[in-house]
Amino acid sequence: MSGFASQIPSMALLGSGFTSEVGLRVLLSPLGSNIVLRTACCSIGIGLPVYSTFKAIENRDQNEQQKWLIYWAAYGSFSLVEVFTDKLISWFPLYYHVKFAFLVWLQLPTIEGSKQIYNNQIRPFLLRHQARVDRLVDGVYAEMVKVIGSHQVEIRFVRSMIVKILGSVNEVAPPSQQQGELTNQRPEPSTATNIDSETDSNHEN
Numbered sequence: 001m002s003g004f005a006s007q008i009p010s011m012a013l014l015g016s017g018f019t020s021e022v023g024l025r026v027l028l029s030p031l032g033s034n035i036v037l038r039t040a041c042c043s044i045g046i047g048l049p050v051y052s053t054f055k056a057i058e059n060r061d062q063n064e065q066q067k068w069l070i071y072w073a074a075y076g077s078f079s080l081v082e083v084f085t086d087k088l089i090s091w092f093p094l095y096y097h098v099k100f101a102f103l104v105w106l107q108l109p110t111i112e113g114s115k116q117i118y119n120n121q122i123r124p125f126l127l128r129h130q131a132r133v134d135r136l137v138d139g140v141y142a143e144m145v146k147v148i149g150s151h152q153v154e155i156r157f158v159r160s161m162i163v164k165i166l167g168s169v170n171e172v173a174p175p176s177q178q179q180g181e182l183t184n185q186r187p188e189p190s191t192a193t194n195i196d197s198e199t200d201s202n203h204e205n
Contacts, residue, residue, distance in 0.1 A: 037096035045075060045103040067115075074106055074114035077122055 056064035105113040
């Protein structure tokens with residue numbers, strides 16, 4: 001199992017003693033440390049899986065690709081449920097502690113919580129309602145195509161405005177740089193003026 005975990009960056013990291021200690025400290029931290037816990041949840045739930053998915057794609061490891069696809073299906077379903085329940089249960093004590101532990105449970109290779117959720121909950125539900133979901137998805141895509149097609153003029157206008165704004169920002173130099181350019185562009189006294197002044201002084205003498 002140690003060799004398997006070493007091939008997966010996030011799993012090797014989760015299995016290391018240092019990260020285990022950090023995880024325990026986060027779980028046992030005071031209730032007021034929601035910022036730390038949210039950062040930890042984002043890192044464990046999104047950051048490490050993104051990198052692990054990248055490694056699986058680059059290494060062309062089909063087993064790992066399937067594993068992380070299952071994880072993203074489980075995580076996406078959890079996020080979808082969380083959208084509707086977060087306001088109701090986020091104020092409960094230890095909510096983010098439980099969420100952090102759940103995200104770790106989803107990824108642990110010894111448990112494979114995401115695979116359990118996919119096989120026991122997500123897959124049976126989608127198989128039962130696949131035809132209905134397909135119709136819903138097709139309808140959503142059709143409406144998106146209609147909206148984009150009917151607003152091509154507005155989309156092109158917004159795109160051109162963004163390009164112009166970005167171009168004007170790039171052309172505007174910092175004030176210090178502009179002052180330096182003006183200093184360098186000051187005309188020096190011409191030699192013709194110096195010669196004329198010398199000639200005038202000779203005539204006066």
